[in-house]
Amino acid sequence: xxxxxxxxxxxxxxxxxxxxxxxxxxxxxxxxxxxxxxxxxxxxxxxxxxxxxxxxxxxxxxxxxxxxxxxxxxxxxxxxxxxxxxxxxxxxxxxxxxxxxxxxxxxxxxxxxxxxxxxxxxxxxxxxxxxxxxxxxxxxxxxxxxxxxxxxxxxxxxxxxxxxxxxxxxxxxxxxxxxxxxxxxxxxxxxxxxxxxxxxxxxxxxxxxxxxxxxxxxxxxxxxxxxxxxxxxxxxxxxxxxxxxxxxxxxxxxxxxxxxxxxxxxxxxxxxxxxxxxxxxxxxxxxxxxxxxxxxxxxxxxxxxxxxxxxxx
Amino acid sequence: xxxxxxxxxxxxxxxxxxxxxxxxxxxxxxxxxxxxxxxxxxxxxxxxxxxxxxxxxxxxxxxxxxxxxxxxxxxxxxxxxxxxxxxxxxxxxxxxxxxxxxxxxxxxxxxxxxxxxxxxxxxxxxxxxxxxxxxxxxxxxxxxxxxxxxxxxxxxxxxxxxxxxxxxxxxxxxxxxxxxxxxxxxxxxxxxxxxxxxxxxxxxxxxxxxxxxxxxxxxxxxxxxxxxxxxxxxxxxxxxxxxxxxxxxxxxxxxxxxxxxxxxxxxxxxxxxxxxxxxxxxxxxxxxxxxxxxxxxxxxxxxxxxxxxxxxx
Numbered sequence: 328x329x330x331x332x333x334x335x336x337x338x339x340x341x342x343x344x345x346x347x348x349x350x351x352x353x354x355x356x357x358x359x360x361x362x363x364x365x366x367x368x369x370x371x372x373x374x375x376x377x378x379x380x381x382x383x384x385x386x387x388x389x390x391x392x393x394x395x396x397x398x399x400x401x402x403x404x405x406x407x408x409x410x411x412x413x414x415x416x417x418x419x420x421x422x423x424x425x426x427x428x429x430x431x432x433x434x435x436x437x438x439x440x441x442x443x444x445x446x447x448x449x450x451x452x453x454x455x456x457x458x459x460x461x462x463x464x465x466x467x468x469x470x471x472x473x474x475x476x477x478x479x480x481x482x483x484x485x486x487x488x489x490x491x492x493x494x495x496x497x498x499x500x501x502x503x504x505x506x507x508x509x510x511x512x513x514x515x516x517x518x519x520x521x522x523x524x525x526x527x528x529x530x531x532x533x534x535x536x537x538x539x540x541x542x543x544x545x546x547x548x549x550x551x552x553x554x555x556x557x558x559x560x561x562x563x564x565x566x567x568x569x570x571x572x573x574x575x576x577x578x579x580x581x582x583x584x585x586x587x588x589x590x591x592x593x594x595x596x597x598x599x600x601x602x603x604x605x606x607x608x609x610x611x612x613x614x615x616x617x618x619x620x621x622x623x624x625x626x627x628x629x630x631x632x633x634x635x636x637x638x639x640x
Numbered sequence: 641x642x643x644x645x646x647x648x649x650x651x652x653x654x655x656x657x658x659x660x661x662x663x664x665x666x667x668x669x670x671x672x673x674x675x676x677x678x679x680x681x682x683x684x685x686x687x688x689x690x691x692x693x694x695x696x697x698x699x700x701x702x703x704x705x706x707x708x709x710x711x712x713x714x715x716x717x718x719x720x721x722x723x724x725x726x727x728x729x730x731x732x733x734x735x736x737x738x739x740x741x742x743x744x745x746x747x748x749x750x751x752x753x754x755x756x757x758x759x760x761x762x763x764x765x766x767x768x769x770x771x772x773x774x775x776x777x778x779x780x781x782x783x784x785x786x787x788x789x790x791x792x793x794x795x796x797x798x799x800x801x802x803x804x805x806x807x808x809x810x811x812x813x814x815x816x817x818x819x820x821x822x823x824x825x826x827x828x829x830x831x832x833x834x835x836x837x838x839x840x841x842x843x844x845x846x847x848x849x850x851x852x853x854x855x856x857x858x859x860x861x862x863x864x865x866x867x868x869x870x871x872x873x874x875x876x877x878x879x880x881x882x883x884x885x886x887x888x889x890x891x892x893x894x895x896x897x898x899x900x901x902x903x904x905x906x907x908x909x910x911x912x913x914x915x916x917x918x919x920x921x922x923x924x925x926x927x928x929x930x931x932x933x934x935x936x937x938x939x940x941x942x943x944x945x946x947x948x949x950x951x952x953x
Contacts, residue, residue, distance in 0.1 A: 369741070369747070370740070370743035370746075370747060371682075402733040402734060403716065403736045403737045403740065405737075406733075406734045406736075407737040407740050410737055410738065410741045411741070411758070411762055412744055420716045420719075421716065423719075424720040424725065425723065427682040427720050431683070434680070434682070446723060449724055
């Protein structure tokens with residue numbers, strides 16, 4: 328039995344987790360998911376990363392986008408647009424049911440973690456998916472145009488604005504959700520998923536106690552580079568590395584993760600960086616293909632990552 | 641020019657208004673609509689009577705039910721049901737867009753009356769549709785099982801519980817919406833639509849100032865009986881007349897409206913009650929067909945009602 332805790336953002340983390348639950352006991356896996364991207368939209372509480380992870384693991388996700396649901400329709404959103412309502416956030420008719428369910432339960436006083444547990448159980452998932460916190464946490468993005476709420480930056484602004492700063496509103500007073508501390512303490516392996524270090528992983532670490540639990544387990548922590556050949560597989564990670572003054576490469580990411588992880592998974596395309604990362608960060612670097620194109624490559628990355636972590640620990 | 645203000649509930653009022661705007665200048669018509677049935681559902685603000693009136697006048701209503709939209713689908717609700725969410729309130733995918741639009745605008749601080757104005761303008765309506773108040777007003781229904789929120793009584797409980805009492809939460813501090821006072825003061829004719837006197841008309845009158853504006857214009861007020869042959873055309877009006885100790889007939893309704901109206905529109909089926917109503921209530925009774933089966937009968941009732949009111953006024 329290998330208990331695995333995964334620090335997770337959206338699409339990249341979801342794909343990694345999809346491989347992971349196929350190469351280990353799903354019930355030994357806990358995904359600790361970012362909620363800094365959460366938003367209120369027309370009265371509804373939307374948790375994009377929780378939904379992406381859940382839909383992916385439940386095999387409901389739209390494979391074209393990596394988020395949203397397969398076979399989705401947009402009748403409601405189209406009518407909303409005709410009415411002159413806010414139509415920039417792409418919400419499908421089936422997806423809407425998740426947001427209504429979540430909002431209904433929240434309005435009854437249930438914590439987000441319990442709602443997520445019930446949703447994932449209803450969808451037949453064996454692994455644990457938990458928000459990092461049940462408290463309000465919101466990523467605020469500093470741009471030339473001033474501070475933007477995360478989805479205003481990410482979806483409405485298509486992540487086009489250079490990011491000068493990030494802060495996580497509510498972090499100081501947020502507490503880890505019940506299963507988060509437990510999963511991090513019990514984990515044989517903690518994986519930092521191939522997610523955006525700034526937008527996905529940092530919000531998780533901003534919740535008091537989480538960073539400490541990770542660093543104190545550094546020997547068991549493995550980070551998977553989200554950068555391949557100087558580019559993010561998806562999303563604005565490379566742009567943000569640049570605008571915040573980091574090296575736009577796996578090395579730049581490795582430096583950020585050096586105090587958290589003892590093992591770093593580097594894509595073969597970047598193998599020339601391996602010795603530099605090892606000498607500069609003290610992490611052991613393991614090179615393998617990291618691009619997740621299909622089930623096989625997801626599984627190979629997950630098992631390779633576990634093996635690399637367990638070899639060291 | 642005949643300025644007409646209509647005190648309106650849901651389906652019956654909507655059908656009356658649909659006839660009215662076809663026999664007079666729509667821009668001279670103001671529908672003052674009940675919001676005691678409004679509810680919060682999964683984070684969304686739902687205004688069933690405003691929607692029924694709006695959808696009907698925009699020729700979007702489902703003709704089978706008299707509420708909801710034509711060509712509606714229920715993908716979201718079906719998925720919500722699969723997720724274990726609240727599925728007793730029948731919300732369609734297109735209808736949902738209205739609730740999202742309204743909730744979004746409310747969350748931005750816009751008053752319900754302004755939102756309703758924009759929605760009706762977007763749908764091309766010429767008449768004014770306004771909530772009776774922009775403030776929170778909620779009908780609470782006293783039953784054997786205790787007090788129920790309106791939709792818990794009406795939809796969830798299918799209006800099956802005997803009603804012992806009614807109160808209108810928030811009424812004391814509610815203020816008429818901007819156009820309500822103006823419309824009632826300027827009206828050449830005020831129509832009490834064929835709606836439920838207890839569930840639709842009473843909440844309107846509970847808003848401070850509204851009852852006074854109606855009674856001080858009593859000479860111009862005409863009430864249309866919602867009871868035909870001792871039965872409500874739709875809904876629990878007859879049951880409530882009975883459980884609250886009123887005569888279950890147009891006479892019972894006429895007694896309730898006597899202090900508000902000077903003219904009472906009675907269905908031909910009840911013509912035998914005409915002289916009794918006249919002598920007992922002091923209202924002038926005008927007998928005509930009141931069942932609204934199609935556009936022609938709606939128009940005939942509306943023009944007959946206007947004519948009856950203007951003959952007296």
